[in-house]
Amino acid sequence: MIFSYFCIVIIIIDRMKKQVVAIVVALCAVVCSVKAQDSDYISYIDKYKDVAIEQMRKYHIPASITLAQALLESGAGKSELARNSNNHFGIKCHSWGGDRTYHDDDAAGECFRVYKNVRDSYEDHSIFLSTGSRYAFLFKFDETDYISWARGLKRAGYATSPTYADKLIEIIERYDLDRFDSGEQDDYILYTGAHEPMLAHDLVYVIARHGDTMQAISDEFGISLRKLIRYNDQYKYYVPSEGDVIYLHRKRYRAKKPNMHHVVAEGESMYMISQMYGVRLSRLYKMNDVKPATYSPMVGDVIRLR
Numbered sequence: 242m243i244f245s246y247f248c249i250v251i252i253i254i255d256r257m258k259k260q261v262v263a264i265v266v267a268l269c270a271v272v273c274s275v276k277a278q279d280s281d282y283i284s285y286i287d288k289y290k291d292v293a294i295e296q297m298r299k300y301h302i303p304a305s306i307t308l309a310q311a312l313l314e315s316g317a318g319k320s321e322l323a324r325n326s327n328n329h330f331g332i333k334c335h336s337w338g339g340d341r342t343y344h345d346d347d348a349a350g351e352c353f354r355v356y357k358n359v360r361d362s363y364e365d366h367s368i369f370l371s372t373g374s375r376y377a378f379l380f381k382f383d384e385t386d387y388i389s390w391a392r393g394l395k396r397a398g399y400a401t402s403p404t405y406a407d408k409l410i411e412i413i414e415r416y417d418l419d420r421f422d423s424g425e426q427d428d429y430i431l432y433t434g435a436h437e438p439m440l441a442h443d444l445v446y447v448i449a450r451h452g453d454t455m456q457a458i459s460d461e462f463g464i465s466l467r468k469l470i471r472y473n474d475q476y477k478y479y480v481p482s483e484g485d486v487i488y489l490h491r492k493r494y495r496a497k498k499p500n501m502h503h504v505v506a507e508g509e510s511m512y513m514i515s516q517m518y519g520v521r522l523s524r525l526y527k528m529n530d531v532k533p534a535t536y537s538p539m540v541g542d543v544i545r546l547r
Contacts, residue, residue, distance in 0.1 A: 281317040282416055292363050294421055300367040301380060305387045305418035309409045327356040330366040347401055385422045387413050388494055415443055417490050436461060442497050442519035445489045449481035462489055474515060474522040492521045496546035505542040518546055
């Protein structure tokens, strides 16, 4: 009897080990998949960011929106439609007079536009939005307001997915695409200096040390002083204190989930909350419908973060 119990225990342990191994293998597969996607997305962004900025200057569509749509619709240029037809935005034929191809989408055998090159696809996407009556309201939004543009595209029926706007916003914030909406072309930061870069809210930051200056951090990471100050919602002659968080990328329009609200503690300011969650200070005031000149948070106030 004891031997039987012992055998059962051994079998259970063996099965548990197999389950653990299976879970580890599955997790590794997920991690590798995410890393591969990141690599593909970053390569695509580097390749087509100039085209997106060019289109923004001509048609006033945020470069971040153009890139996010292209990444999502084309799978970073790897979809069959993108590879064989240079169609990076999934635009269907409608009144198209050019070459056509047919793919299953919302229905079987739907007609899609074919382009001679990728630049033509970007140009046609801009024309498609700027001349389509149902998209006209989008151009009332600021070129830096990618959230309104993303939600507006969903509302106008660009795609049938109920999460289309959220997907665009996630791509923009994950890859910091809104840095292109000012026409600037920041590269991803390669660390070569003495500060240790860290990651929070998908944003790279460093912790200021005693004696640090913004100019020194600017020089160390190859970011212009003007940008570094703007990224951190500071003024021209700001001198960081030891322990301050200094972001090396522009902060977000809203906090990442699950951060929905923040309850103000003793001594906290809107700026501190802004740095805590990596949210732009101006957006924090706007989301909470308060003005910098008249509002100072009190202990217990609930600050909206999204």
